[in-house]
Amino acid sequence: MFPAILPTLLLTLPLLGALISILLKGEKGRTYGYLCASMSAVSGAFWALYVLLEGTETYVLPLPSVWGDYAIRLDPLGALILLISSLTFACVAMFSLFSREGEEVHGSTLFNLFMLSVITALVADQVLLLLVAWESMSLTSFLAAWSSREDEDTKASWKYLAITHFGAILIIVAFVFLSVQSGETRLSAMSGLGASMGSMASTAVVICLFMGFGSKLGLLPFHIWMPDLYGRAPSSLTALLSTASSNVAVLVLVRATFSYVGIAEQHVLAISVMGLAGLTALWGAWQALMQRDTSRILSFSSMENMGLILLTLGAGMLFQSYGAAEAAGFCILAAMFHLINHTVFKALLLMGAGAARRSTGQSDLERMGGLAKTLPALSLVFLIGILSVAALPPFNGFASEWAMFKSLMHAEPIADPLVQLALPLAIAAMALSTAIATAAYLRLFGFMFLGRPRSNGACQPRTMDRKDLFPFIPLTLLCLLLGVGSFPLLNELAAAVSPLVGLSGMEVVDRYSISLSHQGGLDPLALGIILAAGIILTYLVLRLLGRRSLERRDTWDCGTPLDRRTQYTPTGFSQPILRVFEKVYRPRTTVHEEARPSPYIRSVRFEQVLPDLFLERIYKPLTAGAMFLAFQVKRMQNGSIQTYLAYIMIILVVLLVVLR
Numbered sequence: 001m002f003p004a005i006l007p008t009l010l011l012t013l014p015l016l017g018a019l020i021s022i023l024l025k026g027e028k029g030r031t032y033g034y035l036c037a038s039m040s041a042v043s044g045a046f047w048a049l050y051v052l053l054e055g056t057e058t059y060v061l062p063l064p065s066v067w068g069d070y071a072i073r074l075d076p077l078g079a080l081i082l083l084i085s086s087l088t089f090a091c092v093a094m095f096s097l098f099s100r101e102g103e104e105v106h107g108s109t110l111f112n113l114f115m116l117s118v119i120t121a122l123v124a125d126q127v128l129l130l131l132v133a134w135e136s137m138s139l140t141s142f143l144a145a146w147s148s149r150e151d152e153d154t155k156a157s158w159k160y161l162a163i164t165h166f167g168a169i170l171i172i173v174a175f176v177f178l179s180v181q182s183g184e185t186r187l188s189a190m191s192g193l194g195a196s197m198g199s200m201a202s203t204a205v206v207i208c209l210f211m212g213f214g215s216k217l218g219l220l221p222f223h224i225w226m227p228d229l230y231g232r233a234p235s236s237l238t239a240l241l242s243t244a245s246s247n248v249a250v251l252v253l254v255r256a257t258f259s260y261v262g263i264a265e266q267h268v269l270a271i272s273v274m275g276l277a278g279l280t281a282l283w284g285a286w287q288a289l290m291q292r293d294t295s296r297i298l299s300f301s302s303m304e305n306m307g308l309i310l311l312t313l314g315a316g317m318l319f320q321s322y323g324a325a326e327a328a329g330f331c332i333l334a335a336m337f338h339l340i341n342h343t344v345f346k347a348l349l350l351m352g353a354g355a356a357r358r359s360t361g362q363s364d365l366e367r368m369g370g371l372a373k374t375l376p377a378l379s380l381v382f383l384i385g386i387l388s389v390a391a392l393p394p395f396n397g398f399a400s401e402w403a404m405f406k407s408l409m410h411a412e413p414i415a416d417p418l419v420q421l422a423l424p425l426a427i428a429a430m431a432l433s434t435a436i437a438t439a440a441y442l443r444l445f446g447f448m449f450l451g452r453p454r455s456n457g458a459c460q461p462r463t464m465d466r467k468d469l470f471p472f473i474p475l476t477l478l479c480l481l482l483g484v485g486s487f488p489l490l491n492e493l494a495a496a497v498s499p500l501v502g503l504s505g506m507e508v509v510d511r512y513s514i515s516l517s518h519q520g521g522l523d524p525l526a527l528g529i530i531l532a533a534g535i536i537l538t539y540l541v542l543r544l545l546g547r548r549s550l551e552r553r554d555t556w557d558c559g560t561p562l563d564r565r566t567q568y569t570p571t572g573f574s575q576p577i578l579r580v581f582e583k584v585y586r587p588r589t590t591v592h593e594e595a596r597p598s599p600y601i602r603s604v605r606f607e608q609v610l611p612d613l614f615l616e617r618i619y620k621p622l623t624a625g626a627m628f629l630a631f632q633v634k635r636m637q638n639g640s641i642q643t644y645l646a647y648i649m650i651i652l653v654v655l656l657v658v659l660r
Contacts, residue, residue: 006047007059007072007123013040014116021109033108034097037089037115044086044119051079052492058125058188068185073125077336077496080489081251082122084340085244087474088347089115095351095471096236099358107144114140114240121248125187127179130252131172137248138164141241145233156228163225167215174208177201178260187255192262202261203269209256210273210310213249218303219310220280221614227291230299231363235354238295242302242350243343250309250339254332257313258500263320263328270321271422273314278429281307285433286584288440290574290610292365294353297444298346301389304437305342309335311426312404316501318419319410325501327410330516332497333508334407337490338400341482345388345397348475352382355468356448359461365447365570367455374461379449381472386445388479390438394528396482399514401434406516439577447570484528490514571608585610 017036021029051057051074061070074082096111117140121133138161146157181197182190194202215222230238257263263270284304291297316331355378356371357363372379388395391402408427414420453459482489487509494506508516515521578585592605636647 003047003050003054003057004059006043006050007057007074009043010040010047010119011072011116013037013043014112014119017112018109018116021106021112030108031097033112034093037093037108037112040112040115040119041086041090041093044082044089047074048079048083048086052076052083068126070129071125071186072120072123072129073188074123075496076492077254077500078122078251080336080340080492080496081247082119084343085118085122085247087478088240088243088343089118091347091471091475092236092239092351095239095354096234098465098467098470099355110140110144111236114144114237115244118240118244118248122251127175127185127187130187131168131175134171134248135168137245138168141237141245144237145229156225156232160225160229163215163222167212167222170208170212170215174205174212174256177205178256187260190260193260194262194264197261199264199266202264203266205261206257206266206269209253209261213253214310216249217246217306217310218280218284218299219306220276220283221618223280223284223303224612224615224619226299226303227287227296230295231293235295235350235357238299239347239350239354242298243347246302246306247339247343250306250313250335254313254336254500257317258320258328258332263317266321267318267416267418270314270318271418273317274311274422274426277307277310277314278426278433279307280304281311281433282429282436283307285436285440286577286581287610289436289443289577290585292570294357294363294365294368294444294448295350297365297440298350298353301349301437301440302342302346304433305338305346305389308401308404308430308433309338309342311430312338312407315408315423315426318422319414320501322414322416322419324410324413325503326506327407327413329494329497329501329503329506330407330410330508331404332500333490333493333506334400334403334516336493336497337403337486338397340489341388341396341400344475344478344482345385345395348381348385348472348479349389351471351475352378352385355464356382356461359464360455360457362455362457365444368448368453368458369451369567370449370453370458371461372449375449375464377469378464378472381469381476382449383445384476384479386441388483390441391434392438394483394524394531395479396486397479399483399486399522399524402522403514403516405430406522436577443570443573447573451567480528484524486514486524487512571606586613587611 013036017033017040020036021033023029024032047057056073056075058071058073061072063070093111096108114137117133117136121130121137124130124133142157142161142164145160178190178193179185181193181201184190194205197205210219211222218226229241233241281304284300284302284307288297288300288304291300312331312335316328316335319325319331320328353363356368356375359375359378360368360371362368384395388397391397405427408423408430410423490508494508498505508514510521512525513521513523578587588609588611590607592607593603636643
């Protein structure tokens, strides 16, 4: 009886929260709405823990349908994703409640409906239920972004809706084809359909799945909605889009690719996926280093991380196509491990960026700075998130990125020269994107929290209460715990991933060491202890040496007073990389010089715009072509009934000739 209550609460509490938010308008309805979302998240976490202990559970919803039973199912892999997604929903709900984000009309209502859509898509075991939940995710997030916009520009929201609906069409085509091919509407009943469909059909289905779910993950060239939407939407929404929504996309993609369809000898497809994912990661890292808006930087960061995850999954497809099941399992495990870690540190960073924006009224790095003195607690939690996303030890991002690198180092048993070339190139792309992204993350923290304030809002930010910091604490602790003590998580992931590649089990933890290739591993706990001991030892040595006399003097300034205008800028920091990759960015730079009375003093204004190459080279020409075609078709609508009858006659004649 007890476990059956948990999925009931998980699905009904968001509905109750949405209803309360509508009926009880104002602060009371908003508070109860977010509390219902938090309680639903707690129920989801307990159900996930129960499934991890007892095994897969399936429930049939009491809703009649000609499509069969509306069933929900939670297996160990889904339980791990539900657990981390529930924690994220709870933290973001509390953040929205305390920080008063989402005060717009129906803010908590849309939050609950979006949460219900994500959870339903996560546990759905019926084709129609999954597709409806996926579509509802797009609609509710679109309405939340559109209704909470800070200006009249709604292009970002409509762009997001158009791209995700294109992806939804591909997903619908893929799953309807799989349902017809298998004769089943239950997802758990589909397995290895690629063998009966044939190589061409299975390849087409996998392409539709990657493109469809990739539209939500920021896969090139479907990423154009991300920076604009992240820059305008509230941080509570972007935190969920970057984490919980992406979790659903990756989970369903993994199940559909490796279980429902299955991997045959699709070497070219796997390498193509790896290539596109590698380019996505590199493009996201490059763009993150050049952006000025904090939310746009984190949007390209999500794009880079999703590219790395898809790159690792593509390597898993490649190994599976050659029959190297264990190597494929390692790749899937590493990708899912990084997905979980990405959920933790990206939610922390997006909430932190939202808190900083609310405190200062600024989101432009050129107008921030010095917040470490005025907002020290926020600075600390944000720094931990930065160290995690930058993959620095002993935090969780380092452990999962190390696992992804290690999972790609299994080319020795495969004699194909194409594989021997593809995997080193994949490792190189992963290393380059990680290095560029690390510079972007350190730039983000440095120009937000260090240096001198560059605006009045940064100089005197609104202080944060203790309750405002409460939602950050669980995520901050997890960044460290999942870095030094991820052994239980990895064991559960190994057991959950093994059936996807046809294995009974995988050994990934040897006592306190993570080993994915039996060639040496990583001991994150010992590494963390060594780093902590080094810090403590350094502190004690400095204390034993005693305090030195401190003298305060003015900094040598070459005769120029030091103020916020004479310190290094984010744009200047990025210029060396921009010069190296100028052919990639293609910046538009304008320098305006204004003469002054003295020949030795002049005013220079520097302006630089980074065009969106995909928007200008792909989407604008496509839009222009579609408009031209529409105007040509419009000429056919001249209002003459005789002309319309002639059209009908021509179509009938053509059909009779073709179908005779």
